[in-house]
Amino acid sequence: MADDSTQSFKAVDLVVQLSPALKTKPHVVDFGTVFTDHMLTVEWSVTEGWQAPFIRPLANLSLHPACSSLHYGIQLFEGFKVYRGDDSRLRLFRPMLNMSRMANSAKRACLPAFDQTELLECIRRLVEIDQDWVPRSDSASLYIRPTFISTEPSLGVKRPGRALLYVILCQAGSYFNSEADAISLWADPKYTRAWKGGTGDCKMGGNYGCSLFAQYEAGDYGCQQVLWLYGQDHQITEAGTMNIFLHWINQDGEEELATPPLDGIILPGITRRSILELTRKWGEFKVTECYLTMSQLCSALKQQRVKEMFGSGTACMICPIGHIVYLGENLHIPCRDKHSVKLTSRLTKELTDIQHGRTPSDWTFEV
Numbered sequence: 260m261a262d263d264s265t266q267s268f269k270a271v272d273l274v275v276q277l278s279p280a281l282k283t284k285p286h287v288v289d290f291g292t293v294f295t296d297h298m299l300t301v302e303w304s305v306t307e308g309w310q311a312p313f314i315r316p317l318a319n320l321s322l323h324p325a326c327s328s329l330h331y332g333i334q335l336f337e338g339f340k341v342y343r344g345d346d347s348r349l350r351l352f353r354p355m356l357n358m359s360r361m362a363n364s365a366k367r368a369c370l371p372a373f374d375q376t377e378l379l380e381c382i383r384r385l386v387e388i389d390q391d392w393v394p395r396s397d398s399a400s401l402y403i404r405p406t407f408i409s410t411e412p413s414l415g416v417k418r419p420g421r422a423l424l425y426v427i428l429c430q431a432g433s434y435f436n437s438e439a440d441a442i443s444l445w446a447d448p449k450y451t452r453a454w455k456g457g458t459g460d461c462k463m464g465g466n467y468g469c470s471l472f473a474q475y476e477a478g479d480y481g482c483q484q485v486l487w488l489y490g491q492d493h494q495i496t497e498a499g500t501m502n503i504f505l506h507w508i509n510q511d512g513e514e515e516l517a518t519p520p521l522d523g524i525i526l527p528g529i530t531r532r533s534i535l536e537l538t539r540k541w542g543e544f545k546v547t548e549c550y551l552t553m554s555q556l557c558s559a560l561k562q563q564r565v566k567e568m569f570g571s572g573t574a575c576m577i578c579p580i581g582h583i584v585y586l587g588e589n590l591h592i593p594c595r596d597k598h599s600v601k602l603t604s605r606l607t608k609e610l611t612d613i614q615h616g617r618t619p620s621d622w623t624f625e626v
């Protein structure tokens with residue numbers, strides 16, 4: 260049975276082939292352009308099951324041109340980071356949540372199951388081998404990109420008989436440079452990122468490839484990201500590739516931090532989940548997973564009930580939202596709570612302190 264985890268590859272079987280020549284590490288680079296020396300690959304086939312995992316020098320893949328990941332998008336990915344603390348130790352942030360999200364995406368893509376703990380251990384070994392790539396800076400990190408593709412070499416639209424799971428690592432620069440700058444969003448109901456019964460809750464490449472066209476149209480309107488709306492009532496769902504939060508005084512006059520519920524069209528972000536858990540623990544205001552519509556937002560803005568709005572995700576962690584262009588109107592979102600520390604700054608600091616080991620937490624996993 261392909262979905263029996265006892266059939267998974269095992270980290271004890273890892274074969275490691277080190278690169279004979281290590282690359283020089285450039286100082287500042289664009290995200291996702293410079294990769295480390297090694298990669299992890301694990302092959303699977305329906306006849307032989309999982310092969311031994313393999314860490315080897317980063318190299319091009321060789322794929323059959325009929326490969327069904329290329330034709331039908333049978334693939335998925337994950338994204339998380341390894342942080343170097345003040346103590347120089349390397350930490351991952353809640354990596355088992357990435358493993359289980361990846362397993363969910365794999366199930367939805369009809370790709371084979373694997374043991375999540377074994378994959379994490381293989382990734383840990385890869386990071387350990389390429390540890391010198393993790394920046395010594397507090398504001399930069401190394402990004403981990405697990406990828407799982409069908410390598411089925413035939414054109415039938417069917418469950419893959421061959422697959423490749425691989426993991427690559429790349430530099431992720433400082434996000435503090437842009438942290439202070441609030442982004443602008445373009446909201447137009449003519450585009451939809453995800454729909455009920457679809458795959459918007461899985462990190463599958465197609466979701467992102469499909470969003471590019473709208474992303475460039477947002478640029479034509481002078482905006483940086485798309486605010487994805489859903490349904491007749493223009494529900495607010497996500498901002499670009501981030502989950503979205505509204506800190507406001509709700510219709511009942513209560514201070515509330517709200518984000519849309521995980522109903523299938525929202526990607527279950529680990530940053531999202533962590534923000535919900537942290538703020539619920541503070542107990543300072545109501546924390547709610549509820550539907551938010553553009554008309555609710557517009558009337559809250561008119562009545563000055565909006566405190567802050569922000570996106571969340573591994574890439575930038577917390578990203579304040581400053582403007583929304585919606586049906587020809589330019590909505591100004593307040594970014595500052597005059598009477599206290601901004602929620603965005605406070606959350607950024609709390610999460611950064613955990614990731615860098617300054618606040619001890621069982622959310623971190625040492626490499």
Ligand SMILES: *Cc1c(COP(=O)(O)O)cnc(C)c1O
Pocket residue numbers: 338462497499500501502526527528529530531571572573574
């Ligand atoms: C990855 C992703 C997020 C954020 O998830 P994190 O686990 O917090 O990085 C949010 N929305 C979309 C569409 C995503 O792909």
